[in-house]
Amino acid sequence: MFELLETTQSLQDFVEKIADCEWLALDTEFLREKTYYSKLCLVQIEAEGHRACIDPLSIDDLTPLYDLLKNPDIIKVLHAAHQDLEIFNNLLGQVPAPIFDTQIAAAVLGLGDQMGYARLIEKMLNVTLPKTQTRTDWSKRPLKSAQLEYAIDDVRYLAKIYPKMHEQLVSKDRLKWLDKDFERVENPQTYAIHARERWKKVRGNQVLKRPQLAVLRELAEWREKLAEKTNRPRKWILSDDILLDISRQQPSNKNELMDIRGLSSERVEKNHAIWLKLIQTGSHCKEADMPELPRSKKPTPAQNTLIDMLMLVLQIQAKKHGITPMVIASRKQIANMVQSGDSTLSDDWRGAMVNEPFADIIAGKKILRVIDRKVELDTP
Numbered sequence: 584m585f586e587l588l589e590t591t592q593s594l595q596d597f598v599e600k601i602a603d604c605e606w607l608a609l610d611t612e613f614l615r616e617k618t619y620y621s622k623l624c625l626v627q628i629e630a631e632g633h634r635a636c637i638d639p640l641s642i643d644d645l646t647p648l649y650d651l652l653k654n655p656d657i658i659k660v661l662h663a664a665h666q667d668l669e670i671f672n673n674l675l676g677q678v679p680a681p682i683f684d685t686q687i688a689a690a691v692l693g694l695g696d697q698m699g700y701a702r703l704i705e706k707m708l709n710v711t712l713p714k715t716q717t718r719t720d721w722s723k724r725p726l727k728s729a730q731l732e733y734a735i736d737d738v739r740y741l742a743k744i745y746p747k748m749h750e751q752l753v754s755k756d757r758l759k760w761l762d763k764d765f766e767r768v769e770n771p772q773t774y775a776i777h778a779r780e781r782w783k784k785v786r787g788n789q790v791l792k793r794p795q796l797a798v799l800r801e802l803a804e805w806r807e808k809l810a811e812k813t814n815r816p817r818k819w820i821l822s823d824d825i826l827l828d829i830s831r832q833q834p835s836n837k838n839e840l841m842d843i844r845g846l847s848s849e850r851v852e853k854n855h856a857i858w859l860k861l862i863q864t865g866s867h868c869k870e871a872d873m874p875e876l877p878r879s880k881k882p883t884p885a886q887n888t889l890i891d892m893l894m895l896v897l898q899i900q901a902k903k904h905g906i907t908p909m910v911i912a913s914r915k916q917i918a919n920m921v922q923s924g925d926s927t928l929s930d931d932w933r934g935a936m937v938n939e940p941f942a943d944i945i946a947g948k949k950i951l952r953v954i955d956r957k958v959e960l961d962t963p
Contacts, residue, residue: 585634585735587726589641597637598647601630606658606683607651608745610737611667612721619810619817621670624721629738636731640724645674652679660745662686662700662737669774680769685741687764688748691757691932693905704740707747712736760932778807782874786823791830793873798865799830800874805861833862886921893917895951895958896940904936911936 588594601607607630613621626637626648639645652659652671659679661667663686672678689698694706701712716733752758767773782788782796782803791799803826810817825845834840837855841848882890894914901908911933920928926942928934940960943949952961 585636585731585739587731588635588637591642591644591647594637594642594645595647597628597633597635598651600633601628602651604630604657606630606660606745608660608738608741609652609667610661610734610741611670612734613666613670614720614722615816617816619814620673621666622722623670623674625726625734627734627738629735629742634735634739636726636734638724638726640722649675653677655680658683660685660741662703662741664768665773668768672771672774678769678771678774682765682768683745683749683761684765684768685744685748687761687768688752690910691760691906692748692751692755693907693910696907696910700737700741704744707744708740710740712740757932760935763931776807776811778804778811781807783876785826787827789876791827793870793875794866794868795830795833796874796876797868797872798833798862799826801861801865802826802829802858805857829858829862830865833866835859835862880922882918882922886918889945890914890918890921892944892951893921893941896944896960897937899958899960900936900940906936 586593586597588597607628610627611623612625612627613623615621623639626639628635628637637645637648639648651657653675658681660683662684664682664684668678668682685703686698686700689703690696694703698706701714704710704712713733713736716730719730719733721730749758752761779800782800785799785803788796788799802821806817806820806826809815810820813820822845825843828843828845829840832839832843834843836859837851840846840851840855840858894908894917897911897917898908901911912928916928920926920941926945927938928941929938940949943960944951947963949960950963951958953959954961
């Protein structure tokens, strides 16, 4: 059973019932196909046996909900929390900390890397969740009972697995391992918009040279700011392909802009003066200030040998703790570490697991030895 809350009073009544809870399960349904910011369409909460679907499109004043989420004494339990927290950070002006992300916790418990919610529920509770509403339009009203049942399942079972996961983390002495991951999730900078850096995410940018990247940086920043201001998807303003073509060709007048494939005469007429100015700004960028994509170099044969050894160490440590090796680090991360001349992977639980054996292998204090047909760390 659950409540459907469509008025401020019903929301207030529900919040009062769970106001003293130590933790709550939280999820959202939203749309983003036609907007820059995600449109919040539904909020699902369970706490102390009370469940509710909160309709933000019907409720005039969501203050009771916001006050609940801002309460620092209540742990908010979510799965793959990034998008949900991004929405609340925009609405509340802060991340509703403290957070417990069951996807991150699943990795620490050795259940799998980047595990989806349905798979996690099936693995922990042997419950198969329906997938019938995955393509639903959550902005349409009224919501059907099947949609609401589908939505409430996201917190119904989240509330069941959280105590289990917490107990397992405590018993394995791994609860503190999550601290730095959760600190990153709770940091508002994680969700900050860096318009000046948006060029790095334009698909296909690796084909451009540095002077062309300087133009792309100006155009991508303009697009990002306009998308945010007008709350429209970036691609509705200019697609990545068009950004690349303008940056590559660097038109010097309106007629040359007209020749860019995919640009309508109406759009060029409206924006040509802005675009030409941005092209000029980027093309006059000093070489020292030009953006540059990191170019990965192939490891040397000696580096590859060390990378292979460290990957074996990684697998040994992962198996020792019952964790998937990819959760700790990828081969690319190990390669970057070796090529940089470092021996430290990270300063979180992943690093705590492998930093010392990595350093010992590199310094020759430890070796890899085959014992009983198994590769193990050993002293020379």
